[in-house]
Amino acid sequence: MRLIPIYFFVNSLVLLAADTSYFKDVRPILQKQCQGCHQPSMKSSDLDLTSFVALGQGGKHGPAFSPGKPDDSLIVKYVNGSLQPRMPLGLPALPPEQVAVIRNWIIDGAKDDTPLTTISNKPSVYIQPPVITALRFSPDGAQLAVSGNREILIHKADGSALLHRLSGKAERILSLAYSKDGNLLIAGGGTPAQFGEVQIWNPKSGEMLRSATLTTDTVFGASLSPDASKIAVGCADNTVHVLDAATGKELYKIGNHENWVLATVFGADSKRLVSASRDNAAKLIDASSGAFLENINLLRGELTSIARHPSKDLVVLGGAERYPYIYLMDRPKNMKIADDTTLVRKMERQDGAIFALDWSPDGKRIAVAGAAPDVNLYDPDTGLKLASCTGHAAGIYSAAFSPDGAKLATGGFDGKVRIYDAASCRLLTSFVPVPISAAALTAGGTQ
Numbered sequence: 001m002r003l004i005p006i007y008f009f010v011n012s013l014v015l016l017a018a019d020t021s022y023f024k025d026v027r028p029i030l031q032k033q034c035q036g037c038h039q040p041s042m043k044s045s046d047l048d049l050t051s052f053v054a055l056g057q058g059g060k061h062g063p064a065f066s067p068g069k070p071d072d073s074l075i076v077k078y079v080n081g082s083l084q085p086r087m088p089l090g091l092p093a094l095p096p097e098q099v100a101v102i103r104n105w106i107i108d109g110a111k112d113d114t115p116l117t118t119i120s121n122k123p124s125v126y127i128q129p130p131v132i133t134a135l136r137f138s139p140d141g142a143q144l145a146v147s148g149n150r151e152i153l154i155h156k157a158d159g160s161a162l163l164h165r166l167s168g169k170a171e172r173i174l175s176l177a178y179s180k181d182g183n184l185l186i187a188g189g190g191t192p193a194q195f196g197e198v199q200i201w202n203p204k205s206g207e208m209l210r211s212a213t214l215t216t217d218t219v220f221g222a223s224l225s226p227d228a229s230k231i232a233v234g235c236a237d238n239t240v241h242v243l244d245a246a247t248g249k250e251l252y253k254i255g256n257h258e259n260w261v262l263a264t265v266f267g268a269d270s271k272r273l274v275s276a277s278r279d280n281a282a283k284l285i286d287a288s289s290g291a292f293l294e295n296i297n298l299l300r301g302e303l304t305s306i307a308r309h310p311s312k313d314l315v316v317l318g319g320a321e322r323y324p325y326i327y328l329m330d331r332p333k334n335m336k337i338a339d340d341t342t343l344v345r346k347m348e349r350q351d352g353a354i355f356a357l358d359w360s361p362d363g364k365r366i367a368v369a370g371a372a373p374d375v376n377l378y379d380p381d382t383g384l385k386l387a388s389c390t391g392h393a394a395g396i397y398s399a400a401f402s403p404d405g406a407k408l409a410t411g412g413f414d415g416k417v418r419i420y421d422a423a424s425c426r427l428l429t430s431f432v433p434v435p436i437s438a439a440a441l442t443a444g445g446t447q
């Protein structure tokens with residue numbers, strides 16, 4: 001038990017007994033000190049310390065705790081050194097007060113007080129426009145899907161009406177992808193430091209078909225294979241997960257990156273996959289087995305975004321280094337050190353890091369967006385700039401061409417969707433994609 005001082009009125013102090021909390025007290029210690037080596041993608045000694053349930057399942061030597069009996073609990077024995085090797089392995093011992101928190105929680109009965117993450121059917125209420133992290137046109141060009149808080153908003157493509165609000169569990173939606181026939185909408189995201197989620201929707205009926213929860217953080221750069229059979233996502237634990245699009249079940253996991261994987265794209269024939277990471281590498285993978293084939297690029301800066309030519313196996317890559325690069329997905333000859341023979345074109349340096357790239361469906365334009373306020377359009381055949389779409393506040397996280405290549409939609413930090421003529425960059429329309437609560441406004445909310 002822990003005594004919590006509660007002040008009644010002005011000066012009478014009362015002490016209330018409260019159990020040590022798993023969620024508030026124990027979990028943050030495990031998150032900080034242990035999860036690097038004990039998590040779903042790296043279970044040292046078969047032990048996952050990222051949830052109460054996993055702790056109960058324990059590792060090679062059985063459950064990590066026994067309620068009421070701290071001295072019989074493995075987790076206590078390993079942190080106080082009565083079992084060797086002492087945990088955290090190779091790092092300084094936990095300070096006595098942290099060991100005491102774990103002990104006290106077990107003495108208090110080792111209860112699970114993790115709040116339930118329930119799906120609320122109540123639509124999100126907004127007092128100001130949220131940052132837009134993803135947007136995509138539907139393949140028939142009729143609709144535009146835009147990320148919101150815990151939801152995806154489906155708008156008429158010209159911004160004239162909000163058609164559906166697709167509410168899910170993930171707090172953030174970081175990527176969106178439609179199947180070619182428009183019957184599936186894939187969303188990747190999650191709730192930071194809690195879980196990643198891939199959602200599979202029927203965008204026509206607004207029905208969630210499946211949801212897969214994976215890893216302990218948001219997932220990035222979700223993509224769907226052109227044959228709509230597989231979904232790939234990048235993760236903050238340096239892995240790429242590939243799921244079966246029909247069932248949402250995981251097919252395999254690839255662990256050959258050394259930093260967060262932020263973007264994925266399949267080859268035109270759905271047989272190969274490219275993942276791009278903060279470790280500077282874009283890696284080519286066999287999409288049926290998950291086998292690593294080769295590095296595509298010469299390593300330069302952290303990569304955040306990737307897009308493929310609509311029909312050819314050419315990709316455009318970009319990130320911290322600010323240059324968009326076009327690469328061949330295939331390496332015809334064996335790679336030598338510092339070999340860059342698959343580089344097709346390097347385009348001009350942007351005014352800020354690149355966050356989003358899109359290749360127009362007619363193959364004639366590449367849109368480059370990022371930390372700078374302008375979205376630039378390039379001719380992939382010459383590398384020359386065609387136009388600059390202006391008017392944004394800096395920080396653009398998503399750019400998407402319409403299926404006919406005539407329009408470009410952008411969204412980012414300022415929470416506004418902007419739709420431009422993709423030839424001239426003339427602004428056609430702009431709108432806030434979420435309903436702003438009038439009640440919040442009259443209650444003195446922000447503008």
Ligand code: HEC
Nearest residue numbers: 033034037044045047059060061062074075078087088089
């Ligand atoms: C640097 C990596 C690393 C860190 C950090 C780490 N562990 Fe471990 N842990 C291991 C390895 C490796 C083993 C297997 C050790 C052995 O048996 O030789 C292990 C084993 C264990 C076991 C035994 C599980 C079983 O059933 O076999 C427990 C319990 C444990 N760790 C708890 C913790 C706790 C609690 C923390 C944080 C305070 C922690 N570990 C931090 C790597 C780590």
